[in-house]
Each structure stands twice: as structure tokens, then as C-alpha cells.
């Protein structure tokens with residue numbers, strides 16, 4: 237599965253703790269991240285991650301572009317609900333696209349833990365059918 241990992245600054249520690257805890261599961265998947273989040277996860281876990289631009293510089297939009305191609309299976313986006321973001325429109329656009337394409341989106345650790353357990357159990361295997369269908373189109 238292709239998984240995007242994103243965290244706002246005040247949630248980066250949550251993301252690091254989460255990825256350290258679940259590295260054994262995450263390493264079996266293809267990982268993507270916005271710039272700074274990806275750098276910090278790589279530093280803490282050594283996981284292989286394709287890093288995009290930093291969020292405020294277009295990283296959320298790059299991940300959004302993957303969603304628009306139906307090319308991501310899961311988004312874990314630890315948002316900071318208490319701090320205004322300069323790129324709020326990009327954040328909203330990314331979440332909107334998850335709804336357009338029915339991509340599972342967790343915006344906090346508690347829901348991400350449920351998703352990661354579901355992933356391990358195979359509950360998201362229906363995405364493989366979508367992925368096959370999408371690659372036939374290309």
C-alpha cells in the first residue's frame with residue numbers, strides 16, 4: 237500500500253513516536269511524506285520515504301496530486317487544530333480530495349492507530365482492486 241505521512245509542527249513528535257512504534261508494519265509499505273515530516277521520520281526510524289516539498293511550499297498539493305490520480309491508499313495527517321497555517325487552503329484541499337476519492341484519512345494518532353491495525357489485518361485490501369483498475373487505465 238502507498239501511505240502518506242504528514243504532521244504539522246506541533247504534531248511532529250506524535251508522528252515520530254507513532255512511526256517508531258509502528259515501523260515494523262510501515263516498512264512493508266511504500267511511504268511518502270511532506271519534506272520536514274519525512275526528514276524527521278527518516279532520522280528517527282531509518283524508514284525509506286519519498287519526500288515531497290515542505291507543506292507550506294507545496295508538499296500538501298503534491299500529495300493531493302497523487303490522490304487525484306487515485307495513487308495513494310492511506311493518508312495519516314496529524315493536524316494541529318490550534319495553530320493557523322499559512323497554507324490552510326492546501327490543507328483543506330488535501331482533505332477534500334481524500335473525500336472525493338474515498339481515501340482513508342486519519343487526522344490524529346488515535347485514529348491512525350486504528351487504521352494501522354486495520355491495514356495489518358487486511359481491512360484495506362479493497363484498495364488493491366482499485367489500484368489494479370487504475371493501472372489497467374494507464
Ligand SMILES: O=C(CO)COP(=O)(O)O
Nearest residue numbers: 270271272273290291292
Ligand atoms: O505543513 C505540513 C502539512 O500541511 C507539513 O509540512 P512539513 O512536513 O514540511 O513540515
